[in-house]
Amino acid sequence: MTALTPAGPARRTGLYQRHLELGAKMTAFHGWEMPLYYTSIIEEHRAVREVFGIFDVSHMGQVLVTGPEALPTLNRLVVSDLGHLGEGRACYTLLLNEHGGILDDVIVFRLGPEDFLVIVNCATHEADVAWLQAHQQGRVTMTDISEGRAILAVQGPKACRTLEQLLDTRVTTLGRFGVAPIRTMGPDACLARTGYTGGDGFELFLPNTHAVRVWNLVVNAGQGLGGLPVGLGARDTLRVEAGLRLYGADMDAQTTPWEAGLGWTVAMQKGEFIGREALVRQREVGIPRVFIGIQLASGPVPRQGMELRLGDRRVGTVTSGTYSPLLQQPIGMGYVEPTAAKLGTRLTVTVRSQRYEATIVKLPFWTPRMTPAARLTAGASPLESRT
Amino acid sequence: MEIPDGLFYTKTHEWARREAQETVVGITAHAQDELRDIVFIELPKVGRTVSRGQPAAVIESVKAAFDIYAPVSGTITRVNDAVVQSPQAVNQDCYGQGWLFAVAPSTPAEFATLLSSADYASVLKAASH
Numbered sequence: 409m410t411a412l413t414p415a416g417p418a419r420r421t422g423l424y425q426r427h428l429e430l431g432a433k434m435t436a437f438h439g440w441e442m443p444l445y446y447t448s449i450i451e452e453h454r455a456v457r458e459v460f461g462i463f464d465v466s467h468m469g470q471v472l473v474t475g476p477e478a479l480p481t482l483n484r485l486v487v488s489d490l491g492h493l494g495e496g497r498a499c500y501t502l503l504l505n506e507h508g509g510i511l512d513d514v515i516v517f518r519l520g521p522e523d524f525l526v527i528v529n530c531a532t533h534e535a536d537v538a539w540l541q542a543h544q545q546g547r548v549t550m551t552d553i554s555e556g557r558a559i560l561a562v563q564g565p566k567a568c569r570t571l572e573q574l575l576d577t578r579v580t581t582l583g584r585f586g587v588a589p590i591r592t593m594g595p596d597a598c599l600a601r602t603g604y605t606g607g608d609g610f611e612l613f614l615p616n617t618h619a620v621r622v623w624n625l626v627v628n629a630g631q632g633l634g635g636l637p638v639g640l641g642a643r644d645t646l647r648v649e650a651g652l653r654l655y656g657a658d659m660d661a662q663t664t665p666w667e668a669g670l671g672w673t674v675a676m677q678k679g680e681f682i683g684r685e686a687l688v689r690q691r692e693v694g695i696p697r698v699f700i701g702i703q704l705a706s707g708p709v710p711r712q713g714m715e716l717r718l719g720d721r722r723v724g725t726v727t728s729g730t731y732s733p734l735l736q737q738p739i740g741m742g743y744v745e746p747t748a749a750k751l752g753t754r755l756t757v758t759v760r761s762q763r764y765e766a767t768i769v770k771l772p773f774w775t776p777r778m779t780p781a782a783r784l785t786a787g788a789s790p791l792e793s794r795t
Numbered sequence: 796m797e798i799p800d801g802l803f804y805t806k807t808h809e810w811a812r813r814e815a816q817e818t819v820v821g822i823t824a825h826a827q828d829e830l831r832d833i834v835f836i837e838l839p840k841v842g843r844t845v846s847r848g849q850p851a852a853v854i855e856s857v858k859a860a861f862d863i864y865a866p867v868s869g870t871i872t873r874v875n876d877a878v879v880q881s882p883q884a885v886n887q888d889c890y891g892q893g894w895l896f897a898v899a900p901s902t903p904a905e906f907a908t909l910l911s912s913a914d915y916a917s918v919l920k921a922a923s924h
Binding site: 433444445448449450641645707708709711730731733738760 | 831832834835837853855856857858859860
């Protein structure tokens with residue numbers, strides 16, 4: 409996780425007081441003061457995998473795009489074909505620059521025929537809004553509605569049942585990547601079956617007043633079940649375990665979707681969009697690097713910037729790494745030259761001038777379908793269980 | 796936070812227990828609480844010489860790696876292999892089972908520069924304000 413020292417006073421979410429009351433260890437994160445953990449990153453991680461966890465991710469940006477030309481405008485700005493996105497559906501997609509470089513990864517929610525909600529990363533929030541508004545033409549309005557609003561993520565196998573009991577809205581029937589308004593919680597309040605943990609879960613987009621109430625309900629419900637409030641520390645370990653990229657670490661404006669292994673988001677056949685020509689060109693010449701996952705049998709944690717070698721030759725760099733609480737092993741992600749990217753390749757990662765063996769494994773490291781037994785096998789021998 | 800009497804302390808949150816032949820070193824309750832989820836420990840080799848205030852070991856938590864400094868100069872006589880196998884022992888018992896290494900001090904005068912438990916308590920108190 410890249411923690412930047414804020415230039416001005418840190419911004420606080422509508423749940424800041426709650427975090428202090430719950431004893432959170434706070435951290436500076438891209439200008440915000442956010443919970444890093446409440447009790448322990450590993451405990452919170454396990455709660456999300458086994459029960460549920462609730463996260464305050466109100467630092468992320470919420471942008472409404474509305475109007476008769478909302479669809480064509482957004483479709484020129486993202487790589488996916490939003491024409492295929494039905495009302496009440498969401499998709500993970502990318503904003504590119506003209507060179508095919510990734511400006512941000514976003515979730516686009518289609519709330520109505522002409523109404524879209526775009527969730528952008530905190531570090532890129534202002535730049536994204538400026539980029540979107542610079543490409544605003546015709547009958548479309550782009551409004552940053554983040555102020556005074558919150559995003560709560562409730563993630564884990566028992567998130568669905570818990571929310572179903574607490575909210576007077578339909579939860580169970582909402583499909584993966586579905587989104588529905590919560591009419592009792594004000595304009596643009598909605599519930600979506602999305603998240604950043606790799607497992608089942610929900611995100612709520614709410615005005616702060618409702619968010620505090622829902623937060624308290626969910627935290628209280630967790631006390632009997634083992635559900636916990638979860639900070640950014642476990643948010644990072646969970647997303648690495650699920651093989652999910654972090655913008656700013658695993659990709660930036662110098663990374664194309666092909667390189668980042670995100671080609672599945674790109675709809676080349678949909679027609680013109682920003683960055684398309686560059687993607688066509690790179691597909692012809694080939695990519696200079698491949699995004700991979702690595703697993704260490706034991707040893708230190710691979711971290712951002714550490715070098716990856718094949719024999720004595722440097723072939724790449726780690727972009728994210730952590731200790732996987734479920735596999736109980738160090739895991740990481742990064743880029744290597746295409747010739748060194750084959751699954752099962754034994755690389756080394758250099759930690760404090762010492763080299764440790766790291767095997768290239770398939771992403772994600774963890775999926776909800778992985779049984780406890782498979783998890784142990786994966787932990788013992790990454791090669792056998794992945795091929 | 797527990798700060799046992801009879802140990803020496805550093806401002807960088809190591810403790811040192813002076814015995815006849817060697818001095819046993821670990822990290823304080825405050826340090827383990829700050830690090831929280833300890834997942835990897837790298838200890839010096841027996842026979843290596845370490846210098847006061849210089850890195851002698853590394854502790855990694857989930858979120859970052861931290862240097863552990865030698866409280867006194869000398870030669871490493873023993874290391875705690877148990878914490879290499881089970882790093883969480885440092886979280887559970889930092890003054891006992893979670894000790895890190897022992898050093899034969901080369902410069903006994905250095906002990907005079909270390910903090911008493913009362914001094915260390917004041918350091919923590921000052922830092923929390």
